Amino acid sequence: MMMVNEEEDDELLGVLGYKVRLSEMAEVALKLEQSGTFIGSDVAEVPVHKDGRLDGFLPDLPRRSGRNRLMSRAHKSRIINYVSSLSYFNELLSTTMGSTVDAADKGVNGTASAKKPTVIFVLGGPGSGKGTQCAYIVEHYGYTHLSAGDLLRAEIKSGSENGTMIQNMIKEGKIVPSEVTIKLLQKAIQENGNDKFLIDGFPRNEENRAAFEKVTEIEPKFVLFFDCPEEEMERRLLGRNQGREDDNIETIRKRFKVFLESSLPVIQYYQAKGKVRKIHAAKPIEDVFQEVKAVFTPEAEKVKNNTCVIL
Ligand SMILES: Nc1ncnc2c1ncn2[C@@H]1O[C@H](COP(=O)(O)OP(=O)(O)O)[C@@H](O)[C@H]1O
Numbered sequence: 001m002m003m004v005n006e007e008e009d010d011e012l013l014g015v016l017g018y019k020v021r022l023s024e025m026a027e028v029a030l031k032l033e034q035s036g037t038f039i040g041s042d043v044a045e046v047p048v049h050k051d052g053r054l055d056g057f058l059p060d061l062p063r064r065s066g067r068n069r070l071m072s073r074a075h076k077s078r079i080i081n082y083v084s085s086l087s088y089f090n091e092l093l094s095t096t097m098g099s100t101v102d103a104a105d106k107g108v109n110g111t112a113s114a115k116k117p118t119v120i121f122v123l124g125g126p127g128s129g130k131g132t133q134c135a136y137i138v139e140h141y142g143y144t145h146l147s148a149g150d151l152l153r154a155e156i157k158s159g160s161e162n163g164t165m166i167q168n169m170i171k172e173g174k175i176v177p178s179e180v181t182i183k184l185l186q187k188a189i190q191e192n193g194n195d196k197f198l199i200d201g202f203p204r205n206e207e208n209r210a211a212f213e214k215v216t217e218i219e220p221k222f223v224l225f226f227d228c229p230e231e232e233m234e235r236r237l238l239g240r241n242q243g244r245e246d247d248n249i250e251t252i253r254k255r256f257k258v259f260l261e262s263s264l265p266v267i268q269y270y271q272a273k274g275k276v277r278k279i280h281a282a283k284p285i286e287d288v289f290q291e292v293k294a295v296f297t298p299e300a301e302k303v304k305n306n307t308c309v310i311l
């Protein structure tokens with residue numbers, strides 16, 4: 001978590017017009033070291049600590065109150081050194097770490113310049129047909145489909161340090177910690193050029209929901225809820241045949257329980273805000289999609305399509 005001092009320092013960097021944040025300084029310093037670039041002696045003396053802080057520098061900058069109001073020569077020269085070091089960092093950041101700057105600009109965390117993407121949460125019990133319908137929505141309405149479950153399964157395959165933990169949670173039908181899932185979703189959103197996303201199978205509990213909104217500052221446009229009886233979902237899951245470790249009757253029962261206890265409250269939360277679009281999902285795929293289409297078709301279109309000319 002960011003320290004108060006670091007926030008102050010970041011604010012100052014912002015005021016000075018720099019995009020570099022102190023939290024990124026350690027990485028920049030490492031890049032500097034790796035690039036072996038020569039820096040003028042004043043700048044080279046900037047004490048960059050391994051945690052990225054420029055300790056001993058900013059805290060000593062003259063403040064606008066008390067006896068520090070009058071800048072001493074030493075202070076002035078310190079500021080000049082400091083700012084020139086920032087210019088250098090900033091320049092270097094944009095050349096060697098362009099992607100970091102881009103990511104900050106795009107930010108899924110409400111940074112000043114960020115335009116927030118449109119997000120629709122696609123929720124419903126396991127096997128209710130979320131993934132199937134998302135594929136149709138992508139085809140017809142140009143959204144990007146992000147399945148939280150698929151991202152977690154890809155993370156296991158990638159050999160990440162969280163892989164074993166995620167695998168165990170999925171096998172037990174449990175909900176993976178928000179931090180892990182949100183990071184994967186944020187990354188997927190940032191790396192994608194699209195500005196509208198279907199987030200499928202997330203948030204799965206209240207904590208997921210609150211953490212996502214806090215971290216990304218994104219509120220879903222609406223929630224598409226696939227309502228399907230358990231017997232039908234069970235039949236579908238047992239026939240899914242994708243070699244998933246959690247599509248066995250024992251884990252399926254656990255997933256149903258988790259859905260009722262943890263995920264339904266999220267749907268109820270959005271229901272109270274008037275954001276739920278409920279779809280009757282126990283019908284053939286095409287019929288379900290007809291209902292989905294009605295949700296995505298703008299009101300004006302609906303009126304146009306339903307108008308019949310009586311002569
Ligand atoms: N409306 C439907 N009727 C019958 N089978 C369906 C329907 N929708 C999806 N399926 C099938 O049910 C299984 C689960 O669907 P899927 O879209 O993977 O559900 P979810 O993403 O909600 O877990 C898949 O094998 C899929 O082909």
Ligand SMILES: O=c1ccn([C@@H]2O[C@H](COP(=O)(O)OP(=O)(O)O)[C@@H](O)[C@H]2O)c(=O)[nH]1
Pocket residue numbers: 125126127130147148149150152169170171172173174175176177181200201202203204246255
């Ligand atoms: O945000 C998420 C999404 C999925 N999962 C885990 O991944 C499993 C499979 O989820 P997915 O959405 O792929 O399957 P579905 O519920 O549609 O069958 C769940 O049971 C959870 O263990 C999770 O922990 N958090």
